[in-house]
Amino acid sequence: MYCKTCGKEVNDNAEICPHCGCRLKGVSVREEDAKSVGFGVLGFFFPLIGLILYLVWKDQYPLRAKSTGKGALIGVIVEVAIYIIVIAISVAVGTQVRR
Ligand SMILES: [Zn+2]
Numbered sequence: 001m002y003c004k005t006c007g008k009e010v011n012d013n014a015e016i017c018p019h020c021g022c023r024l025k026g027v028s029v030r031e032e033d034a035k036s037v038g039f040g041v042l043g044f045f046f047p048l049i050g051l052i053l054y055l056v057w058k059d060q061y062p063l064r065a066k067s068t069g070k071g072a073l074i075g076v077i078v079e080v081a082i083y084i085i086v087i088a089i090s091v092a093v094g095t096q097v098r099r
Contacts, residue, residue: 033061036068043071050075 003010006020015025043050050072057065 033063035066036064039064039068040071043068043073044075044078047072047075047079 001010001012001024002008003017003019003022003024005022006017008017008019010017010019010024015023017024039050039053043053050068054065054069054072057068
């Protein structure tokens with residue numbers, strides 16, 4: 001394989017490039033940061049927690065943070081939509097009762 005930083009050929013099993021000294025296997029970090037449906041669902045049901053997790057993770061785990069943040073955003077939109085529908089229904093019902 002080839003080093004992503006300097007482009008020179010290196011041993012497939014090498015963890016550090018012998019030419020430029022940069023890390024070739026950032027696997028441990030990459031494995032931890034992945035899109036997460038679970039945290040998206042968590043963000044959906046608990047948008048505030050989702051927002052906090054997003055802010056905490058956005059630098060270290062951008063993909064996971066994005067999933068959580070997206071879930072939280074959808075959760076907020078859905079909750080606001082339900083809130084508006086409930087108000088609209090209660091206003092409509094209230095108007096009918098008064099008549
Ligand atoms: Zn290199």
